[in-house]
Amino acid sequence: MSANNESWGSRVGLILAMAGNAVGFGNFLRFPVQAVQNGGGAFIIPYLVCFLLMGIPLLWIEWSIGRFGGRFGYHSTPFILNSLDKRRFWKYLGVFGVWTNIAVAAYYCYLESWTLSYVYHSLVGSFSDLSQTQIAQFFNDYVNLSVSTSGIPYEPIFFFVVCLALNTWVLSRGLSGGVEKVAKIGMPLLILFGMFLAFKGFTITAGEDGAINDSSVGLNFLWTPNFDSLWSPKVWLAAAGQIFFTLSVGMGSIQCYASYMRSKDDIALSAMSAGWMNEFVEVVLGSSIIIPIAVGYLGIDNVIELTKSGGLGLGFRTLPYLFYQWGDLLGALSGVMWFGLLFFAGITSSLAMGTPWMSFLMDEFKWKRESAAWSFGIIVFVLGMPTVLFFNYGVFDEYDYWSGTVSLVVFAMIESILFAWVFGIDKGMREINAGSDIQVPNIYRFIIKYITPTFILLVFLSSLVTPKDGNWDEALSGNWVLDDSSIIRKITNAGLKEQITAATDAATKANLEDTLMFVNGSRLLLVVLFLSITYLVYVAYNRRLKEGEI
Amino acid sequence: MNTLALSVMLFTMISVTVVTIYFFILVLKTPPRPEPDSYSENDDEPRP
Numbered sequence: 115m116s117a118n119n120e121s122w123g124s125r126v127g128l129i130l131a132m133a134g135n136a137v138g139f140g141n142f143l144r145f146p147v148q149a150v151q152n153g154g155g156a157f158i159i160p161y162l163v164c165f166l167l168m169g170i171p172l173l174w175i176e177w178s179i180g181r182f183g184g185r186f187g188y189h190s191t192p193f194i195l196n197s198l199d200k201r202r203f204w205k206y207l208g209v210f211g212v213w214t215n216i217a218v219a220a221y222y223c224y225l226e227s228w229t230l231s232y233v234y235h236s237l238v239g240s241f242s243d244l245s246q247t248q249i250a251q252f253f254n255d256y257v258n259l260s261v262s263t264s265g266i267p268y269e270p271i272f273f274f275v276v277c278l279a280l281n282t283w284v285l286s287r288g289l290s291g292g293v294e295k296v297a298k299i300g301m302p303l304l305i306l307f308g309m310f311l312a313f314k315g316f317t318i319t320a321g322e323d324g325a326i327n328d329s330s331v332g333l334n335f336l337w338t339p340n341f342d343s344l345w346s347p348k349v350w351l352a353a354a355g356q357i358f359f360t361l362s363v364g365m366g367s368i369q370c371y372a373s374y375m376r377s378k379d380d381i382a383l384s385a386m387s388a389g390w391m392n393e394f395v396e397v398v399l400g401s402s403i404i405i406p407i408a409v410g411y412l413g414i415d416n417v418i419e420l421t422k423s424g425g426l427g428l429g430f431r432t433l434p435y436l437f438y439q440w441g442d443l444l445g446a447l448s449g450v451m452w453f454g455l456l457f458f459a460g461i462t463s464s465l466a467m468g469t470p471w472m473s474f475l476m477d478e479f480k481w482k483r484e485s486a487a488w489s490f491g492i493i494v495f496v497l498g499m500p501t502v503l504f505f506n507y508g509v510f511d512e513y514d515y516w517s518g519t520v521s522l523v524v525f526a527m528i529e530s531i532l533f534a535w536v537f538g539i540d541k542g543m544r545e546i547n548a549g550s551d552i553q554v555p556n557i558y559r560f561i562i563k564y565i566t567p568t569f570i571l572l573v574f575l576s577s578l579v580t581p582k583d584g585n586w587d588e589a590l591s592g593n594w595v596l597d598d599s600s601i602i603r604k605i606t607n608a609g610l611k612e613q614i615t616a617a618t619d620a621a622t623k624a625n626l627e628d629t630l631m632f633v634n635g636s637r638l639l640l641v642v643l644f645l646s647i648t649y650l651v652y653v654a655y656n657r658r659l660k661e662g663e664i
Numbered sequence: 665m666n667t668l669a670l671s672v673m674l675f676t677m678i679s680v681t682v683v684t685i686y687f688f689i690l691v692l693k694t695p696p697r698p699e700p701d702s703y704s705e706n707d708d709e710p711r712p
Contacts, residue, residue: 122703123705125702127703127705129688154669156672290705333673337673338666378701383694384691387691390684391684391688393680397680398680401673
């Protein structure tokens with residue numbers, strides 16, 4: 115008898131938890147940057163096409179796979195996948211759906227702890243008299259353990275532990291008593307804070323509070339469509355990648371959440387509602403905050419430069435300074451709202467990352483919920499500490515690359531093939547439509563079987579052999595030089611090794627060699643984690659065999 | 665703001681907002697299924 119008797123409290127709670135799982139930092143920090151770098155307003159065309167052809171089908175696949183597995187008492191992907199096809203290897207492929215969540219949580223909770231810390235710093239006014247350079251330096255000091263920005267010793271570790279403890283405590287309260295309650299509070303607050311900041315983003319006037327541009331300049335910069343970009347594979351791949359990461363598909367958390375539903379209850383409409391809620395937060399709110407505000411105060415050229423390193427720098431190194439252009443009170447309030455909304459976006463996602471591991475332990479090893487939650491907290495702490503201690507040595511990026519990028523695509527490819535080709539599209543469509551409150555258009559039979567797996571395969575292949583600087587035109591014309599971010603170059607550390615060879619300064623060389631060591635070390639940790647979960651799945655499978663449950 | 669950018673922005677934002685609200689209202693207006701369903705808040709007796 116499983117110790118797992120979790121359930122959702124209400125349908126709205128489930129949808130908010132699913133939407134909260136999808137809404138993350140990327141909605142506010144990644145999407146607008148991707149849009150300005152890939153055709154401006156025209157980016158929305160491939161983006162929405164990918165949402166309809168890849169995002170929604172994957173949501174339906176994951177919701178229905180989860181609910182199907184839940185029927186047999188399975189709530190984590192190793193055994194959920196195995197319920198769709200009896201061949202043993204599926205459950206080992208399902209390990210991705212537990213491993214990814216733990217590995218992503220290890221660095222994601224650290225990122226989440228930054229937002230918690232920045233809420234605190236906004237409240238106590240740490241940013242009020244700092245210049246733009248000083249605020250950028252504040253962030254550098256924060257991630258560098260040798261300097262404390264608040265007087266708290268080892269401040270990043272302190273906030274990381276607080277953040278993890280909070281996640282663990284909520285998880286220990288269960289789905290309806292913890293996760294769902296946080297989603298019901300966090301999602302409305304996130305939208306409220308987002309609407310306030312979007313309003314500010316829309317009402318900047320040049321000459322007021324130090325602004326050099328009206329909001330319209332930033333909005334023009336973001337939304338003016340460059341239709342020529344639609345012919346570039348880079349733009350389509352960026353759109354597909356953004357859809358992938360924004361919906362949290364390919365992780366195993368959606369399947370886990372859906373596994374606590376009964377087969378007569380709707381998934382088709384609920385998945386659509388949660389998916390579109392994420393799109394609202396990303397497209398409407400996400401596009402209305404950082405770019406218009408940053409362009410309003412810094413100008414387009416500076417923003418182009420800042421977005422080269424992604425949205426993270428803009429969000430943490432620049433926005434706190436810009437908020438204080440509105441005065442001390444509004445600056446502090448806006449800081450609390452901005453980092454507060456990022457915190458809610460983060461915690462609703464990290465809670466979803468905890469549930470697959472907990473469900474696995476509760477189903478297979480009869481662990482109590484509280485013990486399972488604490489085991490998640492401890493594992494994430496152990497795995498996450500290297501990202502805190504060796505942040506400047508690329509450990510954080512390494513985790514993000516393998517578990518937060520490559521693994522999602524691989525697992526989504528596995529499950530889409532399993533669902534459409536092995537389980538069978540006829541049974542699959544029946545499963546999606548079972549208990550449905552809306553009729554899923556029949557065209558999705560074709561899309562799920564052919565288009566979605568093809569899209570995912572293209573995303574994977576493009577990551578495998580990404581051409582230098584994402585220049586597909588040159589690559590397709592015959593001059594295919596691999597970028598350092600391509601899987602092939604990344605796995606061999608080719609870029610890093612070339613930097614070491616080219617380094618002339620002894621200190622730089624030593625630093626790069628240390629980075630190489632930490633990169634390999636972090637990969638080793640990830641591999642050990644994967645193998646450990648695989649072993650546990652093997653033990654659980656044998657136990658089920660012995661007890662005659664399989 | 666130039667007309668093209670404004671049109672693309674308004675069309676996108678309004679469309680996404682309308683579709684989001686439409687699906688959420690559909691969820692709210694759909695009557696709950698007879699018990700036992702997936703949700704514990706409407707249970708007559710608390711779950712173990």
